[in-house]
Amino acid sequence: MKVAFIYSTFENIGIECISSMLKKEGHKTQLFFDPQLFDDILFSNKLLGRAFSYKNNIIKQVVKSKPDIILFSVVSADYKWACEYAKKIKQQIDTKIIFGGMHITSVPDIVIKHDFIDYIVIGEGEFAIVDLLRSIESGKPDYSIKNVWFKKDGSVIKNPVRPLIKDLDKLPYPDKELYRKHGEPFITGYTMQAVRGCPNRCTYCNHDIYKRYYSPESSTYIRERSIKNMIAELKDSYDKYKYKYIRFFDDDFLRDHKRLEEFSKGYNKEVNMPYTCIAHPDSITEEIIQWLKLSNCRQVNVGFQNVDEKIRINILNRKEKNEDAIRSIKILKKEKIRCIVDCMMGIPSSDARNMEETFKFFYNNIPTRLFMPWLQYFPRTKMCNIAQEHGIISEEKKRQIELDPYNKSIITMDKTVHNTKIMKYQTLFVSLLVSKKLAWILHKTGLYKIIPSRSALFLNIIAYMKAWSPYEHEQVRSPKRYISFMMKKVFGV
Numbered sequence: 001m002k003v004a005f006i007y008s009t010f011e012n013i014g015i016e017c018i019s020s021m022l023k024k025e026g027h028k029t030q031l032f033f034d035p036q037l038f039d040d041i042l043f044s045n046k047l048l049g050r051a052f053s054y055k056n057n058i059i060k061q062v063v064k065s066k067p068d069i070i071l072f073s074v075v076s077a078d079y080k081w082a083c084e085y086a087k088k089i090k091q092q093i094d095t096k097i098i099f100g101g102m103h104i105t106s107v108p109d110i111v112i113k114h115d116f117i118d119y120i121v122i123g124e125g126e127f128a129i130v131d132l133l134r135s136i137e138s139g140k141p142d143y144s145i146k147n148v149w150f151k152k153d154g155s156v157i158k159n160p161v162r163p164l165i166k167d168l169d170k171l172p173y174p175d176k177e178l179y180r181k182h183g184e185p186f187i188t189g190y191t192m193q194a195v196r197g198c199p200n201r202c203t204y205c206n207h208d209i210y211k212r213y214y215s216p217e218s219s220t221y222i223r224e225r226s227i228k229n230m231i232a233e234l235k236d237s238y239d240k241y242k243y244k245y246i247r248f249f250d251d252d253f254l255r256d257h258k259r260l261e262e263f264s265k266g267y268n269k270e271v272n273m274p275y276t277c278i279a280h281p282d283s284i285t286e287e288i289i290q291w292l293k294l295s296n297c298r299q300v301n302v303g304f305q306n307v308d309e310k311i312r313i314n315i316l317n318r319k320e321k322n323e324d325a326i327r328s329i330k331i332l333k334k335e336k337i338r339c340i341v342d343c344m345m346g347i348p349s350s351d352a353r354n355m356e357e358t359f360k361f362f363y364n365n366i367p368t369r370l371f372m373p374w375l376q377y378f379p380r381t382k383m384c385n386i387a388q389e390h391g392i393i394s395e396e397k398k399r400q401i402e403l404d405p406y407n408k409s410i411i412t413m414d415k416t417v418h419n420t421k422i423m424k425y426q427t428l429f430v431s432l433l434v435s436k437k438l439a440w441i442l443h444k445t446g447l448y449k450i451i452p453s454r455s456a457l458f459l460n461i462i463a464y465m466k467a468w469s470p471y472e473h474e475q476v477r478s479p480k481r482y483i484s485f486m487m488k489k490v491f492g493v
Contacts, residue, residue, distance in 0.1 A: 001027050001137055004067035005178065006058070006085055008034040008078055009481070011186055013193050013249060014101070014125070015073050016174030021126045024172055027133065030065065031178040032058045035485035036081070043478075052489050059085065063092045069133060073125075074101040076206075076378050076405035083114065090116035096136060100125045102206045105213070106379045107402045112149050112156055120149045123161040123213050126171065161213050164221070168196065169229040176237065183488075185480040188470065190243040194230050197222035198251035200280070203317045203382035204344075204375065207251070224256075227263050234271050245298070245471055246275040253277035254300075257288055264295035274298045276338075276471045281324040289335055299338035299368075299471040302328050306347055307361040308354055315348055315386060322361070329365045338469060341367040345422060346375040348383075348390040355425040359443060362432055369467050372429045377401050427451050433463035 003022055005015050019029040039049035062070070070089065072082045086097050100121035104111050112120050121128050128147035135142040143150050146162035165171065179186035198207045199222060214221060234246065254260055254277065276299040284300065292300070304325045305316055312318040325341070332339040343358060362370060377384050377393070379402040387393045393401075427448045431439040442448040464479075 001068040001133060002065070003027050003029045003069045003071060003133070004062055004065065005029065005031045005071050005073070006034070006062065006082070007031065007073060008036045008081060009040050011179050011191055012073055013174055013191060015071075016176060016178055017171060018071070018073075018126055018129055019175035019178055020172040021130050022133065023175065025130055025133070029175070029178065030067070031182070032062055033179070033182045034058055034081075034085075035481055037482055037485055037489075040077075040478075043482075052486060054485070054489070055085070059088055059092075062089055066093065067095055069136070070095055070097045071129070072097070072099050072101070074099055074103045076103040076106070077376075079103050080404055083116075086114070087116045098129070098132070100129070102209070103379070103405070106206065106209045106381075108149055108158075110402055112151070118151065121147055122149070123147050123210070124165055126165065127162065164214055164223065165196075166223060168223055168225045173233045173236065176241065180241065184484040187241075188243065189245050189247055190234070190237055190241065191247045191249055192230065192233065193249045194225045194253075195222060195250040195255075199255060200251075200319075201317055203315065203386060204378065205381065206378055208381055209378075224259070227259070227266050230263070231266055231270050234267075234273070238271070238273070243273070246271075246273055247471075248275060248277040251278060252280045252283055254279040254283040254288055254292075257285075257291075260288055260291050264291035267295045272296050274471065276301065278303070279328075280320060281328040282320040284324070284328040284331060286331060289331055289337075292337060293335060297337055299340060299469065300328075300332055301340045301342070302367075303342045305342065305344050306350065306354070307343070307358045308350070311347060311349055311354065315383075317382075326365050329367050333368070338369070338467075338471065339367040340369045340371070342371050342373065344375045345372050345426070348387050348392055350422070352421060355422060359425065359428050359432075359439075362429065363436070363439065366432055366436065369463070370429055370433060372426050374423075377405070379405055421449075424449050424451075427459065430459045430463055433467065434459055 003019075005019065007015055015031070019031075022029050034054050037049065037052040037054075038045045039053070070086070072086060074082045082099070086099070089095070090097060096118045097116060098119045098121060099111055099117050104120050105122045108120055108122050111117065119132060121132070125147065128145060131142070131145045132148050135145060141150070143152060143157050144159060146159050148159055150157040150159075174192075176190070197210075198205070201208050201211065211221060237243065272295075274296050277297065278301045281302050281304055284302070302325070304320070305318060306312050307322060307325075309322060312320070329339050329341070341362075343362075345355070375383075377387060379398075384393065384398050384401060388395065388398060425448070428439060428443055431442050431448070442451070
């Protein structure tokens with residue numbers, strides 16, 4: 001069967017894994033990629049968005065290719081986008097459309113109601129989609145396939161999930177050809193996921209949704225590929241693609257120190273390419289630095305989220321302490337490993353006092369780069385209930401988040417005086433990365449309160465150029481995506 005994936009903005013390892021499984025079964029797969037220029041969560045401009053839109057062209061290409069199956073892997077930010085695509089395609093060709101992914105797993109009862117969606121897949125999708133395509137191809141529908149919801153005679157058949165995939169080594173390597181055909185930013189680096197699952201249950205994260213379907217115990221939820229299997233993929237892929245660095249996409253790559261030691265020794269001997277990873281601050285210690293250096297780690301992305309320990313514990317359900325973040329920043333910078341820190345704004349009970357504490361904390365502990373994203377509410381996470389308890393969102397807004405999360409899930413949809421004041425602190429945080437003296441002046445004089453947003457963007461550009469590196473955070477790698485696909489749009493190259 002001919003299978004079309006439609007996705008936007010960034011590389012999706014889940015799609016690559018499913019594509020490999022389908023190719024193994026004899027199916028043909030193709031990715032139609034929408035870069036969503038000037039219409040994504042980072043940059044939004046209606047005029048430029050229309051000028052550089054790929055949507056109509058992609059829909060024409062999909063219709064012309066006449067796929068038997070169209071698959072959408074949907075995150076909350078792209079739900080509305082995916083629905084618009086599916087609806088327009090369904091109006092032109094009679095093909096089966098499947099929705100899966102984190103957002104679908106969060107609100108399956110809402111998604112299944114759309115008449116342009118034929119099936120939805122919840123939870124891990126590899127084997128469920130293989131089984132579903134076998135059923136469709138046979139012409140004798142099997143309505144008992146686990147993880148799949150069906151429509152039949154005006155009703156919905158809701159099948160339970162199958163157990164999580166235990167042995168990840170048995171899965172084929174992700175199909176990297178899907179994205180590499182689209183050029184940069186999918187050429188220079190190589191993205192790998194070595195571990196599935198996260199030991200934490202942060203209130204704002206979709207992992208908490210997954211753990212409601214599966215066992216909440218970390219011992220069964222977290223599954224690891226063997227070091228041998230990881231290195232084999234990286235060697236095989238390097239022979240094909242000659243990538244220049246690797247991005248490990250695990251939620252906490254440094255969680256298991258013994259595993260890190262084993263990985264570092266084998267990786268140093270057989271791969272030894274520069275790499276980046278993600279870690280929780282309490283996983284970063286003096287002990288593990290030797291293994292990071294041995295294995296050629298160049299950058300660690302650290303999720304810290306808030307400097308107030310009470311907010312972290314009571315609102316975010318995160319257990320690390322401030323000294324963990326201070327130690328992480330200090331150790332990584334000392335060993336010349338880039339330290340990228342995420343710290344959210346707009347968290348319930350966070351106020352101007354909290355922002356002042358945040359500024360002082362990072363003034364004394366400046367990482368290589370600091371990202372201060374605004375909290376986004378993902379549907380049916382515990383954070384939605386917490387925000388409701390704090391009077392930030394109502395029951396009706398919780399419903400809106402489920403129906404249209406991209407437009408309704410960010411607090412700034414309410415342009416209150418309080419939120420406007422809080423957002424002004426972003427200028428301060430960016431100025432820290434430009435010049436500590438500049439940040440001190442802006443804070444002392446209060447000038448950051450009156451600096452227009454365009455000037456803040458200018459500071460962002462300076463900060464980016466000052467700390468530029470090829471091993472960048474997804475948000476900073478966006479310029480490469482914009483440049484590449486704008487060139488294709490204008491010059492056809």
